[in-house]
Amino acid sequence: MSAYEDWVIEAETKGLKISEIILQNQMEELEQSEQVLFQRMNTNLKAMRESVEAGLTSKRRSLSGLVGGDAEKVEERRKRGESLIGDQMSGAIARALAVAEVNACMGKIVAAPTAGSCGVLPAVLFTIEAARQVSEHELLLALFTAAGLGIIIAERASVSGAEGGCQAEIGSAAAMAAAAAVELAGGSPRQTADAAAIAMKSMLGLVCDPVAGLVEVPCVKRNATGAMIALVAAEMALSGVESAIPIDEVIDAMGNIGKQMPCALKETAQGGLAVTPTGRRIQVDFL
Amino acid sequence: MGKSNVFDLLGPIMVGPSSSHTAGAVRLGAMARRILGEEPIQGTVLLHGSFAKTGKGHGTDLALVAGLLGMAPDDERIPTSLMIAKECGLSLSFQTADLGDVHPNTVKFDLLGKNGGHVVVVGSSIGGGSIVIREINDFHVEIRGDYPTLVILHQDLPGVVAQVTLLLTTAQINIARMLVSREKRGARALMILETDQKIDDASLDLMRKLPRIYQVLAIEQL
Numbered sequence: 001m002s003a004y005e006d007w008v009i010e011a012e013t014k015g016l017k018i019s020e021i022i023l024q025n026q027m028e029e030l031e032q033s034e035q036v037l038f039q040r041m042n043t044n045l046k047a048m049r050e051s052v053e054a055g056l057t058s059k060r061r062s063l064s065g066l067v068g069g070d071a072e073k074v075e076e077r078r079k080r081g082e083s084l085i086g087d088q089m090s091g092a093i094a095r096a097l098a099v100a101e102v103n104a105c106m107g108k109i110v111a112a113p114t115a116g117s118c119g120v121l122p123a124v125l126f127t128i129e130a131a132r133q134v135s136e137h138e139l140l141l142a143l144f145t146a147a148g149l150g151i152i153i154a155e156r157a158s159v160s161g162a163e164g165g166c167q168a169e170i171g172s173a174a175a176m177a178a179a180a181a182v183e184l185a186g187g188s189p190r191q192t193a194d195a196a197a198i199a200m201k202s203m204l205g206l207v208c209d210p211v212a213g214l215v216e217v218p219c220v221k222r223n224a225t226g227a228m229i230a231l232v233a234a235e236m237a238l239s240g241v242e243s244a245i246p247i248d249e250v251i252d253a254m255g256n257i258g259k260q261m262p263c264a265l266k267e268t269a270q271g272g273l274a275v276t277p278t279g280r281r282i283q284v285d286f287l
Numbered sequence: 288m289g290k291s292n293v294f295d296l297l298g299p300i301m302v303g304p305s306s307s308h309t310a311g312a313v314r315l316g317a318m319a320r321r322i323l324g325e326e327p328i329q330g331t332v333l334l335h336g337s338f339a340k341t342g343k344g345h346g347t348d349l350a351l352v353a354g355l356l357g358m359a360p361d362d363e364r365i366p367t368s369l370m371i372a373k374e375c376g377l378s379l380s381f382q383t384a385d386l387g388d389v390h391p392n393t394v395k396f397d398l399l400g401k402n403g404g405h406v407v408v409v410g411s412s413i414g415g416g417s418i419v420i421r422e423i424n425d426f427h428v429e430i431r432g433d434y435p436t437l438v439i440l441h442q443d444l445p446g447v448v449a450q451v452t453l454l455l456t457t458a459q460i461n462i463a464r465m466l467v468s469r470e471k472r473g474a475r476a477l478m479i480l481e482t483d484q485k486i487d488d489a490s491l492d493l494m495r496k497l498p499r500i501y502q503v504l505a506i507e508q509l
Contacts, residue, residue, distance in 0.1 A: 022293070026292060026293050029292055030292055037293075040294060041294075041297070043300065044294075044297050044298055044300065047300045047361075062304070062344075063343070063344050063345075063346060064344050102303065103303030103304050104303060104304050105303070105304075106302050106303055106304065106309070106346050106349070106365060106366040107302065107303060107363070108300065108301070108302050108303075108361055108363055109300070109301065109302075109303050110297060110298060110299075110300050110301075111297075111298060111299055111300075111301060111306055111310075111415075111416075112296075112297050113296045113297070114306060114415070115301065115303050115304060115305055115306045115309070115310070116304075116305070118303070121297075143293075143297060144293060146296075146297065147293035147294070147296040147297045148293060150291075150293075150296030150297070151291055151295075151296055154291050154295070154296065155291070159296070160414060160415070162414070176296075212341065212344060213337070213340065213341035213344065214304070214341065214344040214345065215303070215304040215305050215345070216304070216344075269341070286343075286344060
């Protein structure tokens with residue numbers, strides 16, 4: 001069984017970033033050069049950037065009509081300088097909603113790790129980019145960190161809502177984004193692990209209960225709250241706050257909780273919000 | 288879930304909203320088109336299970352049609368595929384159906400091609416955009432589209448499989464996976480070969496001239 005801890009130790013021993021260890025690992029795994037891997041990752045980064053921009057300016061609504069226009073509302077308030085929680089947090093919320101809305105409206109996104117959780121990682125990365133001087137190269141490295149952690153999560157637990165509930169989708173995305181944020185902000189490999197653990201712990205038990213089975217309610221807004229949790233966890237880890245439970249054990253716990261979760265709460269739209277009176281009414285109206 | 292790489296976790300780049308109900312559906316349509324081997328002009332699309340129940344909100348119908356038109360999962364014309372189909376003269380009818388004990392995200396295509404070809408294809412979207420084709424013209428198959436694939440209709444007799452694999456040996460083509468099934472002993476049989484290398488046209492021509500080989504279809508990797 002692969003462990004994130006092994007990569008942390010290797011990075012510490014060699015004095016490298018965690019992303020550089022993951023990059024080396026993937027060059028062997030995929031039998032591709034560093035240059036090719038960077039090119040492929042750059043394609044993802046470019047598509048992510050476009051999805052944020054598209055979502056902040058789009059007037060489109062989803063097929064059901066339930067989703068659309070919320071990113072713009074948050075962004076407008078931020079631009080007016082009225083944000084209650086600060087410019088960066090509001091910016092992250094707007095970006096996360098933007099990408100998730102683009103997804104719900106059949107626009108182009110990058111699954112990260114899934115389509116339903118596609119807004120978390122771009123929101124966190126581009127918010128840090130807007131606030132600090134980070135290069136394109138550092139953004140790409142941060143994506144390798146995020147994806148590397150994702151590999152461990154997929155192997156030890158799951159990144160599918162049907163298998164593990166929302167904790168496996170938004171929870172994994174938040175953990176991946178938290179690790180990436182720490183690296184981007186200059187934190188240590190150990191701190192990426194702590195941030196990921198703190199983020200995922202905050203998401204444990206979250207069920208997948210989409211109204212009418214659509215990737216809309218509550219998925220879109222959970223992208224924004226997932227991005228918040230990622231940033232809060234990164235801030236704690238960068239301050240030196242440690243996770244009492246190591247990341248690999250948190251991932252195992254997430255996997256176990258997913259197995260214990262009843263099927264009604266795993267993407268089947270047979271429980272939770274989906275079966276509330278309003279949830280049912282939306283389903284009837286739409287279908 | 289088995290061993291994955293960084294691009295399984297970040298990607299695919301796709302038109303939303305769902306990797307299984309949208310991206311996977313595009314790929315199913317694209318595979319059906321490849322199996323037909325020509326431009327489809329008419330067809331029936333039967334939606335089963337979750338495809339039938341929540342397909343509308345995920346644009347599953349639009350995605351399947353986009354695939355039939357030859358689009359990829361990141362094509363931004365997917366939302367307008369029904370209109371494009373009309374312009375291209377592709378006429379389709381959608382119905383819901385119970386296809387039995389199959390994956391919840393399953394679709395059955397009955398397609399007619401521009402040059403008169405006809406094919407019935409059943410396939411499932413099994414998560415994360417991955418797909419598997421389960422049936423071609425009542426034959427059980429298992430095609431995932433991640434390798435160049437040969438679908439060969441032949442007579443069930445000793446040596447028929449061997450002459451195909453010998454030809455592949457000569458062409459230096461390695462078989463990754465293989466499946467053989469038949470209607471009954473001595474009757475029509477189907478062989479599915481997933482290969483590491485793409486098979487060249489010359490070898491395909493030779494294969495089509497082999498005795499007791501009725502039909503050879505080469506499907507490109509998705």
